[in-house]
Amino acid sequence: MAHIHPLPKLLGSTVxxxxxxxxxxxxxxxxxxxxxxxxxxxxxxFGGREAMNAYGAFLHSKPILLWVARIGLLVMIAxxxxxxxxxxxxxxxxRPIGYHMKKPIASTYASRTMRWSGPxxxxxxxxxxxxxxxxxxxxxxxxxxxxxxxxxxxQHVVNSFQSPLxxxxxxxxxxxxxxxxxxxxxxxxQSLGLSNARWNVLKRPMATGLTVFIIAGFMAVPxxxxxxxxx
Amino acid sequence: MKNIDLTLHVWRQENPKDTxxxxxxxxxxxxxxxxxxxxxxxxxxxxxxxGKRPIAFDHDCREGICGxxxxxxxxxxxxxxxxxxxCQLHMREFDTRGIKExxxxxxxxxxxxxxxxxxxxxxxxxxxxxxGGYISVKTGQAPDANAVPVxxxxxxxxxxxxxxxxxxxxxxxxxxxxxxxxxxxKITHLGLLPQGQTERASRVLNxxxxxxxxxxxxxxxxxxxxxxxxxxxxLDVIARMNGDYRRSVAAGG
Numbered sequence: 001m002a003h004i005h006p007l008p009k010l011l012g013s014t015v016x017x018x019x020x021x022x023x024x025x026x027x028x029x030x031x032x033x034x035x036x037x038x039x040x041x042x043x044x045x046f047g048g049r050e051a052m053n054a055y056g057a058f059l060h061s062k063p064i065l066l067w068v069a070r071i072g073l074l075v076m077i078a079x080x081x082x083x084x085x086x087x088x089x090x091x092x093x094x095r096p097i098g099y100h101m102k103k104p105i106a107s108t109y110a111s112r113t114m115r116w117s118g119p120x121x122x123x124x125x126x127x128x129x130x131x132x133x134x135x136x137x138x139x140x141x142x143x144x145x146x147x148x149x150x151x152x153x154x155q156h157v158v159n160s161f162q163s164p165l166x167x168x169x170x171x172x173x174x175x176x177x178x179x180x181x182x183x184x185x186x187x188x189x190q191s192l193g194l195s196n197a198r199w200n201v202l203k204r205p206m207a208t209g210l211t212v213f214i215i216a217g218f219m220a221v222p223x224x225x226x227x228x229x230x231x
Numbered sequence: 232m233k234n235i236d237l238t239l240h241v242w243r244q245e246n247p248k249d250t251x252x253x254x255x256x257x258x259x260x261x262x263x264x265x266x267x268x269x270x271x272x273x274x275x276x277x278x279x280x281x282g283k284r285p286i287a288f289d290h291d292c293r294e295g296i297c298g299x300x301x302x303x304x305x306x307x308x309x310x311x312x313x314x315x316x317x318c319q320l321h322m323r324e325f326d327t328r329g330i331k332e333x334x335x336x337x338x339x340x341x342x343x344x345x346x347x348x349x350x351x352x353x354x355x356x357x358x359x360x361x362x363g364g365y366i367s368v369k370t371g372q373a374p375d376a377n378a379v380p381v382x383x384x385x386x387x388x389x390x391x392x393x394x395x396x397x398x399x400x401x402x403x404x405x406x407x408x409x410x411x412x413x414x415x416x417k418i419t420h421l422g423l424l425p426q427g428q429t430e431r432a433s434r435v436l437n438x439x440x441x442x443x444x445x446x447x448x449x450x451x452x453x454x455x456x457x458x459x460x461x462x463x464x465x466l467d468v469i470a471r472m473n474g475d476y477r478r479s480v481a482a483g484g
Binding site for chain 1: 253303307334336340341342406408409440442443453455457458466470471472473474475476478
């Protein structure tokens with residue numbers, strides 16, 4: 001039987017857009033894991049100032065790879081947000097008149113707030129880039145240099161997170177990210193059609209475990225600075 | 232046996248164009264043995280006796296297998312009892328929960344326009360079925376039993392998916408008005424059986440395309456559909472639909 005649906009229509013379906021969100025989301029989670037592990041170098045156990053600043057210098061010594069990665073991330077974010085916006089529009093149009101009373105039974109706070117945690121995390125990323133990557137917003141004397149005239153990323157981190165406000169913004173953003181990840185890491189299996197009677201019971205624990213791993217790793221940095229472990 | 236007094240807030244809408252409103256109706260002396268629909272019958276008899284228009288609601292088999300009778304009761308599709316259609320819901324369930332006030336609303340979805348009061352037009356589901364929810368077979372003598380072997384697991388899963396009665400509770404309870412559970416149930420039911428393989432690839436493309444064209448929303452894995460499905464259809468069927476769709480598009484659409 002011949003299919004009469006043109007490919008652009010098939011790739012623009014709700015099912016295809018959800019698959020696009022799952023793939024882009026999964027790649028962004030991969031980036032988060034790498035970013036988080038890189039951050040842990042601020043702790044003395046993992047090398048502290050020397051490791052952190054050498055790591056930054058190493059990344060900047062490979063500009064082509066760095067820009068390929070950056071552009072790749074931007075494309076993934078664009079796909080993720082673009083698909084989300086298209087789906088939100090369709091989902092809202094699917095119920096023009098709401099209920100007087102509607103009880104959530106199985107949905108979670110995380111699942112119901114994806115469309116709010118998403119934009120807030122996006123806003124946070126813009127601030128985060130302005131803070132550490134582009135302009136050193138809130139860091140006096142940015143960029144600071146270390147003894148080997150490398151960018152002193154370690155000092156940027158310490159100086160920033162010694163401000164309780166900066167740490168609070170970071171921790172709040174990570175809390176929202178944790179909810180976003182927790183729902184997304186489970187939902188992406190559904191969206192990609194990965195279902196297996198034997199493995200399905202592991203999906204929620206996996207989502208919880210990976211979320212805790214990522215978020216604990218990120219939160220450790222501001223908490224480490226606030227509690228004087230990193231100074 | 233016990234009689235209870237209830238206050239109903241029922242959605243009343245004369246026709247699809249009417250904006251509609253809630254009517255407050257006192258339903259006194261309702262037997263706890265009555266089903267939810269029998270309670271509406273009693274209320275309607277009284278409304279008729281008063282010369283008022285009875286509440287329009289959809290119903291047919293009244294034994295939980297036809298899928299006609301779904302309404303939202305206090306914000307839950309088919310009411311507070313899981314795995315139960317509105318016709319199989321008994322008034323004692325409200326009594327034991329201490330509920331004395333009921334908000335009764337029709338399914339809300341762009342694809343399910345209200346015809347009158349609690350009756351919605353669910354023919355969008357029929358059109359999705361027409362788009363691919365079938366198998367083409369040569370008619371003739373019935374084949375020999377067990378002539379086509381089916382794995383026990385597959386037969387069980389297909390049968391479970393086939394229990395979908397198309398009531399629309401999944402769409403009604405989904406925050407996105409998605410029909411993914413309904414379509415997934417059909418894809419799973421037919422796609423697990425040998426007879427459904429020939430059209431498996433085209434079926435999912437045709438049904439998903441139709442589902443989108445009928446203005447249903449997308450699945451975002453809230454799980455409200457699974458929770459309110461009177462037949463216990465599982466979210467797995469949505470994963471199966473998505474997987475079939477992905478493979479079908481990858482194979483060239």
